[in-house]
Amino acid sequence: MRFLKALAAVAVLVLLTGLSAGCSVSVAPDHKGIEYNAGPFSSTKFDACGNGRIWHGPGDQVFTYPIGQRTYKFGDGGDTDALKVVSRDDLELTVEGVATFSLNDDCATLRKFHEEIGLKYEAYEEEGWGKMLRTYIGAPLDRALDEVSKKYPWQDLYSDPDTKRKWESEVGAAVAAQVNATAGDNFFCAPTYNGTGECGAFLLTLQQPVPPDNVRAALAAAQQAIEDNNTQENRNKQIRTEIQALKELVKVLGPNGAVLYQAIKDGKITVVPVPQGGNLNITPTP
Template sequence: MNTSRNITALLAAAALFASAACSVTTDTNEVGLDYDYDSWSGKTEIDGCVTPGQRAWQDINDVGIVYPADQRSFDFSESGDAESKPITVVSKDNLEMSVAGVATFYLNQDCSTLQSFHEKIGKKFAADTPEGWARLLSVYIKQPLDRAMDAAAKKYDWKQLFADPAIKQAWETEVAALAQQFIKEQAGADFFTQFRFTLQQPQPPQNVRTALASAQEAIEQNAAQKNRNEQVKTELQSIKELVEVLGPEGYVLYQAMKDGKVQIVPVPVGSNVNVTPKQ
């Protein structure tokens, strides 16, 4: 038995394997799909899923796809790194309002569901790339969410959505239910799960907010003027009652004494005191 020749053959086989094999490696926040390539038929067939933090060895012609396994988000706000600008809705009384917020969710990691997601949606959008994932969010998250927010907003007037916390909470609850329904309809299956929606207060256009603030300021000024009028009315009534008791000249003297314009010097009875008026 030629030991050195056997060792050489094993090393050559190992080198050949290394050059003809690759792996699907997932980080702890990723999940993968492992597709085997059939050289006879020229087709690829699913071999299974790769769970987070695992590695699956493949032939060089096999295909490996990696998707996120952690919580994903769709941010629609004025933030520079948001996936979208705020979404617009139309209230019951036909005022267009803008809403900022964020939706969080997970990609369904059930192996057969993940395979279906990839073959029906992911492959078409190249969703395993950042650009493709962004396009997917726009179609399968933003559009159904926009539809849900608009449908729920049409039940309420804009002032209710803008200023009534109870109405805003009811609207947000309804949006969450409708959005999950519409997202599933858009995707065709439960490809996305565990949704959480955080919606900011719907905002009317700036000119409406300015007019509303001006109207509120006018109301407050009017209320303040009413208070001043009541104060003057009370003072006049007090003056009238003093005049009735003291007489006009007596009231003038009383007011002068009250304002410190008249000095009173007590003089004992029988004192020899002369008072010289100021010239």
């Protein structure tokens, strides 16, 4: 019996020793980790936040999130497809671009983001992070683009640089408001965020909105017609100038003289100078 009690005591000691052994997670410089105590004999409770090496006990949980400048690209090769908007005159345009931002890495805010959003989407994993971005940045961005684009005619958006700059600025402000409303807090900040920078703002770069292929083809045809018309007008102007010059020749040389002059000028008649008193033999051309 004494042997069994001693063996049990040793087993409990080994178990407790194993549970007290610590582990660590190395958090990359461009990430920040948050740790929760979640041992077998305790409830899950927030413990620490930071980067570098985070020490934790058995059963504890560490979640890491990217910090610093990040992007959400929509378009060819991006995080999602190009977005569609409708102009004031009801033409659908395609828009590509990049939203650049930073995750708010203030520890209290990051913990709130994790508990309210990160856990739901598993945003501490690459696939979950992408899914979270499509919900909290992609969807608000789509709505903001629709809202602002309806203010402008499509030709101004497509071809006027000043309108494009104004539209881009308005969309950026609208995106920030939409994202904050969707997330419920300033979880996303300007890309220059360094702990004290502005949150609730984005750097948004939008490409020129593009109309459908058939509209662009029609625009190209119309532009070609304008260029052809300009070319013809210039040709007509040249012809009128030449006619006026011929009229002046007729006044000076008479009709026959003007014709002869023009034939000589065009190389149709060869003029050979003959010295006075010289002989000239002409061989008819067969």
